[in-house]
Amino acid sequence: MQAEHEAEKPDALKRSMNTAGVPERLQQEILQLAAFHTYPAPGVLIGAFMVDYAMELLGTKKGDKLYGVCETPKCLPDALQVLAHITIGNNRLKVVPIGKFAITMNRPSEGPMADAVRVYVDLEKLRQYPTVDIWYANSPLFDKMNMKGELFDEIFRAGRNIFSSEKVRVPVKQKKKWKSVTCPGCGESVPDYLIEGDRCGACGSMKYYEKA
Numbered sequence: 001m002q003a004e005h006e007a008e009k010p011d012a013l014k015r016s017m018n019t020a021g022v023p024e025r026l027q028q029e030i031l032q033l034a035a036f037h038t039y040p041a042p043g044v045l046i047g048a049f050m051v052d053y054a055m056e057l058l059g060t061k062k063g064d065k066l067y068g069v070c071e072t073p074k075c076l077p078d079a080l081q082v083l084a085h086i087t088i089g090n091n092r093l094k095v096v097p098i099g100k101f102a103i104t105m106n107r108p109s110e111g112p113m114a115d116a117v118r119v120y121v122d123l124e125k126l127r128q129y130p131t132v133d134i135w136y137a138n139s140p141l142f143d144k145m146n147m148k149g150e151l152f153d154e155i156f157r158a159g160r161n162i163f164s165s166e167k168v169r170v171p172v173k174q175k176k177k178w179k180s181v182t183c184p185g186c187g188e189s190v191p192d193y194l195i196e197g198d199r200c201g202a203c204g205s206m207k208y209y210e211k212a
């Protein structure tokens with residue numbers, strides 16, 4: 001794990017989590033998550049408590065198959081991936097770039113809709129934690145160099161106390177049958193449902209590189 005600040009070192013994180021009374025199991029997960037993320041970003045630390053809370057609300061245990069949506073591409077996807085094994089690669093993670101620090105999680109469902117739980121940062125509750133509050137608001141009052149230790153202490157002390165939750169329903173993604181189609185533009189193949197007209201995405205609207 002990379003540590004640019006004294007407070008980011010695993011020993012310092014451990015001390016802060018012990019003082020705050022974070023359960024040992026969650027401490028281990030938080031350290032794994034920080035390592036996966038390459039550093040203990042405040043957002044992943046908050047995300048760990050968020051995923052842990054949502055899993056408890058769903059009554060799930062480790063290893064259960066779960067689906068998740070996060071409402072920002074920042075930090076939260078990693079919390080879902082490491083703590084709940086809801087990953088981009090297993091196609092159970094959806095990232096919607098709304099810009100809110102919130103997640104929705106659900107179990108598999110046979111029907112077209114699934115019961116889900118949404119957990120979000122509650123601004124009212126956040127006021128009890130002034131350092132997290134100004135960091136979260138991206139306020140110039142937050143002094144990155146001198147307030148990071150206090151920020152981590154407050155995040156661990158707060159745990160799930162800065163969240164609220166609600167019951168929601170989400171559509172279930174249907175598995176698509178597909179066949180392979182060769183793009184006449186590049187000669188490479190893609191699933192038929194991803195063809196744009198008669199071209200693949202890379203020869204169309206998803207072009208992201210040019211030949212060197």
Ligand SMILES: [Zn+2]
Pocket residue numbers: 183184185186187188199200201202203
């Ligand atoms: Zn093509």
